[in-house]
Amino acid sequence: MTDQVQLSKIIRKWMDTFMHRSMRGWSHHVKATGMSMPQFSILMQLHYRGSCGISEISERFEVSNAAASQLVERLVQSGLIERAEDPDDRRAKLIKLSSKGKKLIESGIEQRYRWVDELVSNLNAEERTKVGAALTMLTEAAAKLEQTQ
Amino acid sequence: MTDQVQLSKIIRKWMDTFMHRSMRGWSHHVKATGMSMPQFSILMQLHYRGSCGISEISERFEVSNAAASQLVERLVQSGLIERAEDPDDRRAKLIKLSSKGKKLIESGIEQRYRWVDELVSNLNAEERTKVGAALTMLTEAAAKLEQTQ
DNA sequence: ACATATAGTTAAGCACGCTTAACTAAAAAG
DNA sequence: CTTTTTAGTTAAGCGTGCTTAACTATATGT
Numbered sequence: 329m330t331d332q333v334q335l336s337k338i339i340r341k342w343m344d345t346f347m348h349r350s351m352r353g354w355s356h357h358v359k360a361t362g363m364s365m366p367q368f369s370i371l372m373q374l375h376y377r378g379s380c381g382i383s384e385i386s387e388r389f390e391v392s393n394a395a396a397s398q399l400v401e402r403l404v405q406s407g408l409i410e411r412a413e414d415p416d417d418r419r420a421k422l423i424k425l426s427s428k429g430k431k432l433i434e435s436g437i438e439q440r441y442r443w444v445d446e447l448v449s450n451l452n453a454e455e456r457t458k459v460g461a462a463l464t465m466l467t468e469a470a471a472k473l474e475q476t477q
Numbered sequence: 478m479t480d481q482v483q484l485s486k487i488i489r490k491w492m493d494t495f496m497h498r499s500m501r502g503w504s505h506h507v508k509a510t511g512m513s514m515p516q517f518s519i520l521m522q523l524h525y526r527g528s529c530g531i532s533e534i535s536e537r538f539e540v541s542n543a544a545a546s547q548l549v550e551r552l553v554q555s556g557l558i559e560r561a562e563d564p565d566d567r568r569a570k571l572i573k574l575s576s577k578g579k580k581l582i583e584s585g586i587e588q589r590y591r592w593v594d595e596l597v598s599n600l601n602a603e604e605r606t607k608v609g610a611a612l613t614m615l616t617e618a619a620a621k622l623e624q625t626q
Numbered sequence: 627a628c629a630t631a632t633a634g635t636t637a638a639g640c641a642c643g644c645t646t647a648a649c650t651a652a653a654a655a656g
Numbered sequence: 657c658t659t660t661t662t663a664g665t666t667a668a669g670c671g672t673g674c675t676t677a678a679c680t681a682t683a684t685g686t
Contacts, residue, residue: 364672364673366672366673366674367672391673392674392675392676394674394675394676394677395674398673398674399672399673402673417682417683418683419681419682420682
C-alpha cells in the first residue's frame with residue numbers, strides 16, 4: 329500500500345467521523361428552529377456570501393424563479409430575512425439576513441464549532457502544534473484545488 | 478492568543494472549507510438521484526448501521542411511527558430498500574438496502590471521497606506523513622469524546 | 627418610440643413529509 | 657386465558673416545495 333492510499337484511508341476515516349457528527353448537530357439545529365432544509369440553506373448562503381437577488385437564489389439552488397420567490401416570501405414572513413428594492417435596478421430585489429436570521433445562523437455555526445473546541449481541549453501541546461500545521465496544509469491544498477477547477 | 482484558541486481557528490477554517498465542499502457534492506448527488514433528503518438519510522443510516530426496524534427509523538429521525546412507515550413504503554416502491562418480516566418477532570419488520578440502494582449510496586460516498594484523494598495528490602511525501610499523523614490523532618480524540626458522552 | 631429581454635410575483639396543481647386517530651396483529655404480562 | 661403493550665399500517669388533513677403559465681414592471685436594444 330502506497331503512502332498515498334494509506335493517507336487516503338486516514339482522511340476518509342476522519343471524514344466519516346467528522347461528517348457524521350457534524351450532520352447530526354446540523355439537522356438537529358434545523359429541526360429545533362422549525363425551518364425546512366431549503367430555508368436553512370438560503371440563510372446559510374446569505375451568511376457566507378452576503379446579500380443577493382431572487383435570481384441568484386434560483387440559480388444556486390437550481391430551482392425556478394417562482395420557487396425562489398415563494399421561498400423568500402416565507403422567510404420574510406418569518407422575519408428571518410429582509411427584502412428591499414435594488415436602488416440600481418428597480419426590477420430587482422436585494423435580500424439579506426435580518427438580525428433574527430443572523431442570530432439563528434450564528435448560533436448554529438457556534439454549535440458546530442463547540443465540538444471541535446472540545447476535541448482540541450483533549451490534545452496536548454505537541455499534538456496541537458502538529459494538528460494545526462497539518463490542517464493548515466490541507467486548507468491551503470483545498471484552496472489551490474478550488475482555483476484550478 | 479493561546480495555542481488552544483489559535484488551533485481552534487485553524488480547525489474551524491478547515492471545517493468551513495470541508496463542510497462547504499462536502500455539502501455541495503452531497504446535495505448535488507441527492508438531487509441527481511431524485512430522492513428527498515429524508516429518503517437519503519434513511520439509506521445512509523442503513524448503510525452505516527445496517528438493517529433495522531420501522532421503530533428504529535422513527536426514533537432516530539424523531540418522527541412518528543406512521544411517518545417512518547410511509548417513508549419506508551416509498552423507498553420500497555422505488556426499489557431502494559427491502560422490507561421483510563422479522564423471524565424472531567412477527568410484528569416487526571426488518572428493512573435493508575437493496576442492491577440498487579447500495580450502489581446509489583456507495584457512489585455518493587465515492588464522489589465525496591474523490592475530492593479528498595485529489596487533495597492528497599497535491600501533497601508531498603513529508604506533508605502526507607504529517608497530515609496522516611494529525612488526522613489519526615483527531616479521529617482518536619473524537620472517538621474518546623464520543624465515549625465519554 | 628417601440629420591441630424585446632429581464633426580475634420578480636401570483637395562481638393552480640401535484641408530490642412529499644408530517645401529524646393524529648383508528649386500526650390489525652402479535653407478543654408479553656397478569 | 658384475558659388484558660395490556662408493542663410493531664406496524666392506513667386514512668384524513670395540513671404545510672411546504674416544486675412546477676408551469678400568465679402576469680406586472682422595469683431595463684435594454686434598435
